Amino acid sequence: MYIHWTHHYLPKTFGILSFIANPIFIYLIVTEQKSSSIGKYRFLLLFFAIFDMTYSAVELLAPVGIHGTGSAFVVCLTDGPFYGKENLRLGQIAVSIRCGCISLSYGILVIHFIYRYIALFHPKLVSRIFQPGGMACIIVFFLIHGIVWSSICEIFLYGDDEMRDYIQDAFQKDYGVDSYEIAFLGALYMEGSEEVKERSWAGILILTGVSTYAVSLYIVLGYKIMRHLRNNPALSVNTQNMHRQLFRALSVQTFIPICISFSPCMVAWYGPVLGLDLGMWNNYLGVIALSAFPFMDPLAIVFLLPGYRNRILRVVPKPRIRITTIYTKSTQRGATTVTYH
Template sequence: MYIHWSHHYLPKLFGILSFVCNPIFICLIATEKKASIGKYRYLLIGFAIFDMAYSTVELIVPVAIHGTGAAFVIYLADGPFFGTGKLGQLAVSIRCGCISLSYGILVIHFIYRYLVLFNTRIIDRLLRPSGLFGLFVFFVFHGIAWSSVCEMCLYGDQEVFDYIYDAFQKDYHVDSHDLSMLMALFFDASPEIKRRSWIGILLLTGISIYAISLYVILGWKIMKKLADNPGVSATTQKLHRQLFKALAVQTFIPICISFSPCMMAWYGPVIGLDLGMWNNYLGVIALSAFPVLDPLAIIFLLPNYRNKLFRTVKMPIKYFYSGTSTVRPNVDNSAQVY
């Protein structure tokens, strides 16, 4: 189902870039001295692996978003599950659950940074097999909760298919009854449809607000601890600040490209804002950029990774020019900056 070149190609491009940027990020972590960030490196590697898994789901389950009248619709636009009915709807629910998984893994990172400063003994327990299993269950629960809400409250049925039929014929020239979708119809519907639509959207909003609120609360406590902790060396404080700055940017990214587009798509119909196909540009493309921007933010905000990447890039360039130049000036190599 072709909507627009940007919707068709940009998510795929971001998916490919995710499998370029995240392995580079993992290599930078693996070759860094263990003493620099300690066991936190394992969480960063887990973050990179999740980003690639996120991109894989996006490539397999490409979705589109439409807002029309009093309804919000997210539907399967292409891929191996296209035209498979209920199975395709389940795939869309799982795809949406990845948004909540991104919230969950960020919560784990904030909790880790908080405990490093406030209770290091718990960190040792968390990094044992039982602790890691508990973190994994906590992480997966976010995705299960989100996907379950979608399946139980936002599934499409005959009434909602009929409601959006004319709009989809006009904009996409397709029969809405043939699509796998999730939908919230807030007005102009039966009481049952309106009830479960409101319940579903409010539950998803609650999950989102819980995660964002936790980021803010823990972030504020971390900053306050760093400012009022004279017993910690300047070098250690500097490292903590660098890591927290990277985590803060990692949080800012999903707020801008996950939380905000979702809020706009969900509540636009409630306030009479008819975004139509613009949801695809504001939401779908933005959501697909998350796994690429995430590792890039950490690489460029942490000096060790940034400098190592620049040195790696400069080495073949330097070799190329030194090997092809016929005149080699007498330069003191020790004065070069990488």
Template sequence: MYIHWSHHYLPKTFGILSFFFNPLFMWLILSEKKAAIGKYRYLLIGFAIFDMVYSSVELVVPVAIHGTGAAFVIYLVDGPFYGTGDLGQLAVSIRCGCIALSYGILVIHFVYRYFVLFNTNIIDMMLRPSGLVGLLIFFLCHGIAWSSVCELFLYGDKEVADYIYEPFQEAYNVDSHELSMLMALFFDASPEIKKRSWIGILILTGISTYAVSLYFSLGWKIMRKLADNPGVSKTTQKMHRQLFKALAVQTFIPIVISFSPCMMAWYGPVLGIDLGMWNNYLGVIALSAFPVLDPLAIIILLPNYRNKLLGIVKHPKKLIFTVTSSVNPNTDSSMATQVY
């Protein structure tokens, strides 16, 4: 199902770039001396792996978003699950769950950085095997909760397919009854559909709001701690300023490309704003950019990674030396808390 060249090609382009920048990011992490980031490297590598999984799901489950009248609809447009009915709907739910997973992994990022400054004992617990398992479960719960809400409350049915039939015929020349979709129909529907639509969207709004609020809350506390810490050296202060810049950008990214597009798509119909297929440009393309912008922001903002990459671009022979250089395996990993 072809909608527009930007919707067709840009998410695929971001998906391909994700498989370039994230392995590059992982290489930069692994080539760094252990004294620089310690065990935090394992979390960063986990973030990069997730970004590639996120991109893989996007490439396998391409979706489109449409708002018309009182309805919000996200539906499958292509891929191996297209035309598979309920299985395709489940694939869309899992695809949407990746949004919550991106929230969860950034929450872990912020929590880690918070305790680096406020309680390093908790950091030691987080980086033990049991702590990492706990972080994994916490992370997965975000995606499971989001996907479950989609399946239980936002599933498509004949009533909503009837509601959007004419707009979809006009805009895309497709039969809405044949699409695998998730939907929210807020007005002009049966009480049961209106009820579950509101419940589903409000729960998803709650998950999104909790995550973004936590970014701001922890970010503000971290900023205050960095500003009121006169006993540290100039070198550490410089590193903390770099940290603050990275935090600011990593707060900005999910708000602009995840939270805001979702809010517009969900509540546009409630407010009488008919965004139509513009949701695809404002939402689908923006959401697909997350796995690329996340590692790219860290590479650009952290001088060690940025300078190493620029040095290799200018002097390609350094790549051989960097790859073959050894690191000290006995370095105390706790030094990472002074950097990140």
């Protein structure tokens, strides 16, 4: 299912770049000589990098397209090993898992915010986090986000014959495909049967609640962390600087998914409700943005944490400077010229 060259190539490009940027990030973490400056927090950063590559792998295996038509929202499989009429059920599961990765990105950010909060307000508990019991809780908490999101998609947003009939003309016109031959998830808000409308609204509202809970938690914990850093003279200057650097990186990490995950999802979900006929524009505004997350995420951390940024910059060759002084006979004053090599 071909939509546009940007939709076809840019997500794949971001996926490849993710498999370049994240291993470099992992190398910086593992080989950092002053790892004590961030302590065991580096384990969470490693977890983040591994998740980013997993996110990209799922995206490459299950590429999706987003379409809004009439009063319906649809996210469908466009390519990959699960695409095709013979794989409709498996393809729908692949789309659900692909969508669940969005919630996993929310979950892992919540974990980072909770860790920063504990490190500042309850530092004695930090050591317990990285014990087997603590790590097990982190993994379970993280996985629950993806399982809940994917389950909601499967229970409430599955594509049935009524939805296939509703989107058939639009998909035949815009993409040249039969809606009965593609795997998709969707919501039909106003023009379907009562059963379809009720489960569509239920699914979208639950997903909205999950997204809103995560973003609200970022804001609440972020405010508490900033306030604590500003009004706590007991912390040493070095400790405050370290926490500020880590929190600055985490803030940018949060800004990225809000802009390229949360916002595109809200526009795609509620555009049809508001009468916005975005059509294929959802693919340019949403799908491409969602694919950029696992590549941009490690870049934000590397260039916001001075230790990692300086190591990267040391690898980049600096221009050599040659200084030459030229004397004149009349004044014997030197004129200095600078040459860059």
